Structure formats: structure tokens, C-alpha cells
Amino acid sequence: xxxxxxxxxxxxxxxxxxxxxxxxxxxxxxxxxxxxxxxxxxxxxxxxxxxxxxxxxxxxxxxxxxxxxxxxxxxxxxxxxxxxxxxxxxxxxxxxxxxxxxxxxxxxxxxxxxxxxxxxxxxxxxxxxxxxxxxxxxxxxxxxxxxxxxxxxxxxxxxxxxxxxxxxxxxxxxxxxxxxxxxxxxxxxxxxxxxxxxxxxxxxxxxxxxxxxxxx
Amino acid sequence: xxxxxxxxxxxxxxxxxxxxxxxxxxxxxxxxxxxxxxxxxxxxxxxxxxxxxxxxxxxxxxxxxxxxxxxxxxxxxxxxxxxxxxxxxxxxxxxxxxxxxxxxxxxxxxxxxxxxxxxxxxxxxxxxxxxxxxxxxxxxxxxxxxxxxxxxxxxxxxxxxxxxxxxxxxxxxxxxxxxxxxxxxxxxxxxxxxxxxxxxxxxxxxxxxxxxxxxxxxxxxxxxxxxxxxxxxxxxxxxxxxxxxxxxxxxxxxxxxxxx
Numbered sequence: 001x002x003x004x005x006x007x008x009x010x011x012x013x014x015x016x017x018x019x020x021x022x023x024x025x026x027x028x029x030x031x032x033x034x035x036x037x038x039x040x041x042x043x044x045x046x047x048x049x050x051x052x053x054x055x056x057x058x059x060x061x062x063x064x065x066x067x068x069x070x071x072x073x074x075x076x077x078x079x080x081x082x083x084x085x086x087x088x089x090x091x092x093x094x095x096x097x098x099x100x101x102x103x104x105x106x107x108x109x110x111x112x113x114x115x116x117x118x119x120x121x122x123x124x125x126x127x128x129x130x131x132x133x134x135x136x137x138x139x140x141x142x143x144x145x146x147x148x149x150x151x152x153x154x155x156x157x158x159x160x161x162x163x164x165x166x167x168x169x170x171x172x173x174x175x176x177x178x179x180x181x182x183x184x185x186x187x188x189x190x191x192x193x194x195x196x197x198x199x200x201x202x203x204x205x206x207x208x209x210x211x212x213x214x215x216x
Numbered sequence: 217x218x219x220x221x222x223x224x225x226x227x228x229x230x231x232x233x234x235x236x237x238x239x240x241x242x243x244x245x246x247x248x249x250x251x252x253x254x255x256x257x258x259x260x261x262x263x264x265x266x267x268x269x270x271x272x273x274x275x276x277x278x279x280x281x282x283x284x285x286x287x288x289x290x291x292x293x294x295x296x297x298x299x300x301x302x303x304x305x306x307x308x309x310x311x312x313x314x315x316x317x318x319x320x321x322x323x324x325x326x327x328x329x330x331x332x333x334x335x336x337x338x339x340x341x342x343x344x345x346x347x348x349x350x351x352x353x354x355x356x357x358x359x360x361x362x363x364x365x366x367x368x369x370x371x372x373x374x375x376x377x378x379x380x381x382x383x384x385x386x387x388x389x390x391x392x393x394x395x396x397x398x399x400x401x402x403x404x405x406x407x408x409x410x411x412x413x414x415x416x417x418x419x420x421x422x423x424x425x426x427x428x429x430x431x432x433x434x435x436x437x438x439x440x441x442x443x444x445x446x447x448x449x450x451x452x453x454x455x456x457x458x459x460x461x462x463x464x465x466x467x468x469x470x471x472x473x474x475x476x
Binding site: 053054055056067068070077078079081082086089090091093094095096140141142 | 220228229244474
């Protein structure tokens with residue numbers, strides 16, 4: 001269970017604080033795959049960053065006893081001057097994974113990068129980058145995966161592979177997915193959070209949430 | 217995933233950043249790690265030539281190359297580069313902040329450890345070179361030298377941290393700090409011992425805690441040199457104050473820095 005207790009988040013601007021989320025009370029159950037819906041700037045990515053522990057609420061608390069992945073976006077924290085392999089090693093080290101080699105080979109296979117895996121990450125195209133960062137996160141066993149728009153990129157074959165990989169993980173973990181692709185959300189999720197007007201609402205049914213979102 | 221204690225997480229993270237910094241810092245240069253030794257060596261040779269050209273290399277207690285070696289390397293390795301690396305940690309850590317277990321403080325720790333280690337290694341390599349040329353670069357009291365160096369190192373790290381924190385509030389701090397490095401080189405008794413400075417100016421110069429560190433290191437290095445001004449209490453108090461300020465400003469601002 002991930003629990004939001006009265007969580008507020010604002011960004012200081014020169015017009016004063018701009019609230020993105022205000023007094024959110026929310027429970028995200030462990031056994032549901034949650035879609036996050038909302039217009040641009042509604043706070044979808046901010047919510048994901050709060051969940052990922054890389055940003056902090058200005059008020060309130062987020063409680064959880066799960067291993068949550070880093071927010072998986074296109075610009076994930078890879079150092080451009082290091083090679084794909086070196087970046088994987090770094091992430092293994094900070095997660096306390098001792099079997100570097102197995103993880104490296106998994107990422108190399110899954111991302112279909114081949115020789116480019118030994119080249120600096122800054123030389124990757126955006127499609128390669130998204131494949132790469134998706135593969136890296138799949139190499140670790142988290143309880144909850146946070147995915148931000150990343151599955152929209154990449155070729156058709158890879159998209160299918162991603163969805164299969166997530167399907168395999170589903171046995172003992174769940175995903176929280178941000179996307180503007182409604183069909184993807186329908187396929188992947190069985191619950192939704194709609195962000196609008198600084199509030200968040202939990203929906204048991206994705207269809208209902210999408211209907212509400214399209215009426216906004 | 218298995219749960220780890222806070223300490224083992226931090227140890228893993230600091231080690232990971234350490235390796236990452238070591239790779240990314242030198243892999244972009246053609247000669248790679250050789251620059252570590254080459255850069256201070258070139259500066260030292262330049263200053264030795266300057267001193268030689270002035271026709272007055274020594275101050276009575278040692279030869280010019282050894283004098284430059286003891287003071288310039290300490291100032292550059294421990295003060296200037298540790299301070300600069302810590303002060304610029306915010307930019308270097310940008311990509312790292314995507315991971316919840318990585319904190320800015322880990323970057324400070326890793327960079328400080330790297331600079332300390334590099335100082336020892338580079339110092340040793342240049343010392344061996346000096347031995348080969350027939351000089352005697354070994355300190356008379358190595359333990360005291362190491363002790364004073366550690367305090368200077370801590371001072372540099374905490375000053376760097378403090379300016380990194382202040383720099384997150386006003387970017388101008390970065391400019392001021394980089395402007396400060398050059399004058400400090402001339403005001404910290406790096407190229408001259410305090411014994412040749414007229415007594416009238418001691419009062420102004422001794423406000424600078426780095427000067428005390430340089431003089432103390434010199435005193436411990438050469439048993440026949442006694443500094444007229446060195447005061448360990450002052451250096452220690454300055455370091456402690458700096459460290460306390462750095463830690464408290466870190467505690468106050470780190471969440472805001474992460475969000476940037």
C-alpha cells in the first residue's frame with residue numbers, strides 16, 4: 001500500500017506558490033496497475049517523482065513499505081559520457097546488486113543495442129535511449145514500477161516486447177503508468193487516478209476515468 | 217531487491233559515485249590519467265623556473281623545488297581542488313538525482329575522498345621523482361604533516377559545501393568563489409614562509425586560516441623551520457565553524473536543491 005496523507009506540492013514562481021497538488025489523500029493498492037491521467041501540467045510527472053522519492057511534498061507525507069523503482073522517463077539519470085555498460089554498472093552498485101555481469105548481459109539482450117552498448121549513452125538516438133532505459137529498469141526486481149510515457153517510443157516490435165516484459169513482472173509487482181495513449185492504458189491498467197484542478201481521484205475502472213478525463 | 221541498512225546504502229552509493237567520477241573525469245582527455253600528475257608537475261616546474269630566474273630559490277631551511285613541492289601541492293591538491301570539486305557538486309550531480317538513494321551529500325563525500333586520495337598518490341609520485349633527481353622530499357614529522365593536511369582537507373570540503381549551498385540561493389556565490397582562488401594563492405603563504413614577511417602585515421594575513429595550515433605543514437615538514445604566526449587552535453576553530461555552517465545549511469536546503 002502506498003498512502004498519501006494530506007500531500008501538497010507547490011512550485012515557487014515569481015507570482016507566488018503555484019500548487020500542483022493540494023491536500024491529496026489517496027491509497028494506491030498493491031495489486032492494481034494504476035494509470036495516471038491528467039492534462040499537461042496537471043502534475044502527473046510530479047506525482048511520479050514524489051512516488052519515486054526524488055522530490056518531496058511541501059506538506060503531508062507519503063507512506064509506503066514497497067520497493068519503488070526510479071521514475072522511468074526519457075531523460076533518466078544516465079551520464080552521457082559513460083557507456084551503456086558503465087551506466088548499468090553504476091545502477092547495479094547503488095542498488096547493492098553484486099552480480100553486475102548478469103544484469104549487464106540482460107540489458108544488452110533486452111535493449112537490442114548490440115555493439116552500441118559499449119558506446120557513450122550520449123551517442124544514442126532517442127529511440128535507442130528509451131529502449132535502453134526501459135531495459136535497465138526491467139533488470140531489477142521492484143515491487144512497483146513507475147513509468148512515464150516511455151512506452152510510447154520505440155518500434156512496434158519493441159513495444160510488444162515491453163508489454164510482455166511488464167506482463168511477466170505482474171505476478172509479484174505492479175506498475176504506475178503515465179501516458180496519453182488511452183489504448184495502452186486500457187490494455188495495461190485496471191485502476192486509474194485522475195488529476196485535475198489540483199485534486200486527485202481514484203477510479204476502480206479505467207474506462208470511467210478515461211470518460212471523465214475526456215469530458216474535462 | 218532486499219532491504220539494506222542506511223549505512224550500507226550510503227556505502228554502496230558513495231562507492232558507485234567514486235567509480236563513476238573516476239571514469240568520467242579523465243576518459244575525455246587523450247592522455248587520460250596522466251594529467252593527474254602532469255598538471256601539478258607543470259605548474260611546479262613553472263614556479264621553480266620563476267624562483268630560479270629570480271636567483272633566490274631558498275629561504276635557508278630547504279631547497280626551492282622541495283619548498284614549492286611541500287606548499288604548492290598541498291594548496292592545490294587539498295585546498296583548491298577539493299574546494300572547487302565540492303562547490304561544483306550540484307552541477308555534477310544533476311543526473312544522479314533521479315535515484316532516491318543518491319543524495320547530494322554522497323557526491324560531496326565521494327569527491328572529497330577522491331581529492332584526498334589523488335593528493336596522496338600524486339604527492340607520492342612527485343616525491344619519487346624528486347628522490348630520483350637527488351633531493352630529499354620526505355617530511356621530518358610525517359604524522360603531524362598528515363594531521364594538518366587532514367584538517368586543511370576538511371576545511372576545504374566544508375567551505376566547498378557551504379559555497380555550493382549558498383550558490384543554490386544566489387548563483388553569484390560561484391563567481392565570487394572562483395574569483396577568490398587566485399588571490400588566496402598569494403595570500404596563503406604558498407610561495408613564501410611567513411618568516412620573511414614584515415611583522416606589520418602579520419595581523420592582516422593571519423586572518424586567513426589556510427595560511428595557518430600552510431605554516432603548520434611547513435613547520436612539521438622541516439624541523440629547522442619555526443613559524444612565527446602558526447596557530448593550530450585558530451585553524452581548528454575555523455574548520456569546525458565552517459563544517460558546522462556547511463552541515464546546517466545542507467540540512468536546511470537539500471530538499472530544495474533536489475527539486476531543481
